[in-house]
Amino acid sequence: MATILPENQINQELNSSVHQFFRNQKLGTLLNQSNIRKEAGISPVMLVQFIFSLVLQKKNLYRTLESAREPEAPAKDAVYRLLNNATYNWRKFLLLLSQNVITQNLLPLVSENRERVLILDDSLYSRARSKSVEMLALVHDHTTGKFVRGFRMLTLGWSDGNTFVPLAFSLLSSEKQSNRFQEINPTIDKRTVGYKRRKEAVKKSTEALFDLLDDINPLQLCARTLLFDSWFAFPKAIKRVVSEYPLEVVCMLKRMHRVYYTYEGQKYTLTQLYQVVRKKRGRAKILASVVVSLGLDDNEKEIQARIVFVRDRNRSKNWLAILSTDINLPEEEIVRLYGKRWDIECFFKVAKSHLALGKEFQCRSYDAMVAHTTIVFTRYIMLALRTREEQDPRTIGQLFFLCCDELEDIRFAEAILLVFDCLKASLTEEPVLSEEMVESLLDRVFDNLPTFLKRAFPQPEKQLPSALAA
Incomplete structure (x- = not known):
């Protein structure tokens, strides 16, 4: 069995966008409010953060869980239990996160004269090579005009013209039973939220859109217009x-x-x-x-x-x-208002091209697809929020690759810090050396490091030995 992620490793105060985003938006609290919780074992927030960072670290879920080189990876069963649980309300989690980001972070940056809108659209969620996926159906692809295997991802989002935030989504199968390759798993408890999502998946898109609208409060989001094609x-x-x-x-x-x-x-x-x-x-x-x-x-x-x-x-x-x-x-x-609808098309492009929507791992459970899509949308929210708060002229795609490089630097910095920690422990065992002499020796070692190594550390240069001492 794989080793559980150490809590001190997750909570390290590193200059990581992922860590800051999870901490500032209180994702652990939002998961708990959405009934995504565990009584024992590794916490859901650590599992979500593990899956969340895979694409940014350029890793594959299956290879990471099976590889012996990743001792910090959680157990495979823990990850799949998180994804396949039918009682977890992932739609509520995404909605709580989106509402918090909009009301606390984006609305203060938006002028009252600027129009805020809700945007509704659907996009193809392709599973072209699948056969045994739950609720898999032949759906129409608007871009090619052909019918392909997969789902229609009906998405509702919020936009002020600069930043798009996804609010809710539904993976729609086909309302015609003849177009469906697989039906609902008969073992699913009909009282769970997962079963309700499955029943929603066989509705027409013009009916399912009202299920999405029922879950939000447009007045809270300061939106008075709904856009769709x-x-x-x-x-x-x-x-x-x-x-x-x-x-x-x-x-x-x-x-x-x-x-x-x-x-x-x-x-x-x-x-x-x-x-x-x-x-x-x-x-x-x-x-x-x-x-x-x-x-x-x-x-x-x-x-x-x-x-x-x-x-x-x-x-x-x-x-x-x-x-x-x-x-x-x-x-x-x-x-001009209808022109804001283009934001959701850019969102679909980024989610599929950069954030591995529907491509990161192949699951057969409908609950797993909903859970993974929610995590992909959460990745986009992090990138969109960072773009807006920093008024960054770079695109979301550029920021995605920047976060990948950032996590690579963080892992390298952790290795260097571990070397320093071992060096200090070894020197402290010598009876001749005092605490002050060890600190002075570490200062000299760090001062002699090349400049590109010093930049890998989030702490100021002179504060590194004292941080190690702490």
């Missing part, structure tokens, strides 16, 4: 968002022949509506703007919305339509 832009979904939540909707519209908008008492499809409205002359980017009613059934109340037709910059003779349920917003403001 045309895949969710159905009148029924738009009306439900506006009527049940303190949110306005800004979304892209899709040309559907069965969706009608009421204008001047007549019902038109989106294409027909563009043909009847009056266009602006010249090469204007905003071609037209019109207020319509979204009518669902004769017995339901209609809501008003503004549709802005803009020129497609990729195809100058084509057009795009953006809808806003706040009819008082200027046309330019509607277009």
Whole structure:
């Protein structure tokens, strides 16, 4: 059995972004509040920090757990018990962390005049080579237009235009049983939060989005607008968002022949509506703007919305339509607000390219995929927070590689400190040498070190021997 991580090693006061982030955001407390706790053995916060740092250390989970060169690694069973537990509420943990980061760290940096928005979108969670993964299904990939094995990762996030923070997500399977390769594990207790997530996975995305919205408080996050693309832009979904939540909707519209908008008492499809409205002359980017009613059934109340037709910059003779349920917003403001939706696309790119989303290790359990995705999102939150607080001009990808190098330096510094510690212990055993002589000898040894070795230590140069003495 592998050796348990020593607590003093985790709590070392090193110049590590990971250690600082876990300590400042009190991740141990948040894990405990999310029912992620253990009565005996290694604590969950140490296990999460171990998994969290793997990508930054350029390590593989399986090889690290099996390697005899990693005596500080936790036991393999402890890691997999953490990932596969159906009673752990990982969604609550991510939401608590995101809310704390937004309210305590980001909102004080944001002007009250700046618009804060919620963004909803989905992305492919590919498991193309898998066969026995729980809830695995054929899902549609929007980028290629093909059906592939995997899940649709429906994600809800917060943005102020500069920083994106993921709030909640759901790994959606297919609502059609014929498209699913595997069903729910029959041994899962139906009273657990893991079973509820599995039942949510077989819902339509337009229904699952309300499960995500139910878990957050938009007023606490100072957000009043929800952004999403045309895949969710159905009148029924738009009306439900506006009527049940303190949110306005800004979304892209899709040309559907069965969706009608009421204008001047007549019902038109989106294409027909563009043909009847009056266009602006010249090469204007905003071609037209019109207020319509979204009518669902004769017995339901209609809501008003503004549709802005803009020129497609990729195809100058084509057009795009953006809808806003706040009819008082200027046309330019509607277009600008919708532009904030691009933040979630950048988030998906970073999570897949740098943070090993869905690639770090291959698990068959649905709970393990949810747990690992939450840890990947936590990595992104750390990088996004560091970028914002330091006003760093570097991209999140550059900061990712910087953190990798930082952890490499820390491990090297720990080795040097261990050498100094052994040297001091050996010198202290000599009866001829006093404590002052040992300290003076260590000072001289450290002063003669090359400059690049001195920079590896987080302490000031002259404080190293006294720190070792302590």
